[in-house]
Amino acid sequence: MIREITAKTAITRTKIPVAKYVINPYIGCTFGCLYCYARFIGPFKYTGYKWGKDVLVKTNVAQLVEKELIKTKGDFFLSSICDPYQHMEKKYEMTRKIIQILTSHFRKAHIMTKSNLILRDIDLLKDLSVTLTITTDREDVRKILEPGAPSVEERFETLRKLKEAGIDVSVFVGPVIVMDAEHLAYMLSKYVDRVMLDALNYHRQVQMVYEKYGWTDWLTKDKFLEVVERFERVFGKGSVRY
Structure with missing residues (x-):
């Protein structure tokens, strides 16, 4: 099941060595890797949905990034609790929009997929x-x-x-x-x-x-x-x- 949601925030601090901030455009991941920690220590654990099948799409994430970017100084990581290029991205293009915003503001990003x-x-x-x-x-x-x-x-x-x-x-x-x-x-x-x-x-x-x-x-x-x-x-x- 795919559910569109309105997120409250987009950018969060991270301890990942390559970046200061992380952006997760989705909650859940259709790749469904059995070993993934995000299924039980990330926000997905509170959804009650099935890992690998159900995904929440933050439809306003790009607008939030544009708004919150001014308060940040440092590099970005996409993403820590989902694959930013999972199947949903082909339709919604949330990751592409985020990258366009970051690069237009000359901000560095590290992408893992x-x-x-x-x-x-x-x-x-x-x-x-x-x-x-x-x-x-x-x-x-x-x-x-x-x-x-x-x-x-x-x-x-x-x-x-x-x-x-x-x-x-x-x-x-x-x-x-x-x-x-x-x-x-x-x-x-x-x-x-x-x-x-x-x-x-x-x-x-x-x-x-x-x-x-x-x-x-x-x-x-x-x-x-x-x-x-x-x-x-x-x-x-x-x-x-x-």
Whole structure:
């Protein structure tokens, strides 16, 4: 279910290292990633809706950004509790409108997404930075853990096109899920010089799924460190952050 709402505010402070402020144009996310923290620690938990199916669209978010921007000084992050380029964005263009406002005021923004829809806005990204999230090289794993998100192939194609367009793009491998780590690292090394890895922090979200498919060893710290080591073989120790 898609519900349009009128938000009271648009810009909030954040502790995310790359920015001082965060903007979330949507509450909920149709990508429906099973491991996502936003389903239970963000405002979505108060909606009573189903994660991956129901989304609240802040239809007035662009107007609020325009109004609140004058009170801020610093960079922006899109987004912390939803993917700013989830399916709804194709219709509502909330993220595009926000970027247009930020760039028209010469404000910097960092965008994180799994979506190839970001290519629609490639004309706006020249002075911004983009992080593409690629968590696995296995499409079977993607379909189970990230059921509504773009395919692995689509994400690599998006990465290639962003690089060719001269966009400042990085890759986030997080959370670390089931993969062929050395293969994924090698594939990513064709496009970027460094990557950031993050461990899966909320095991309860996926515990039963991992048990069903025999993936429980991927819930251990040792497995995460093994992935780090495999990436460091390809990129070098100084080029893998975690």
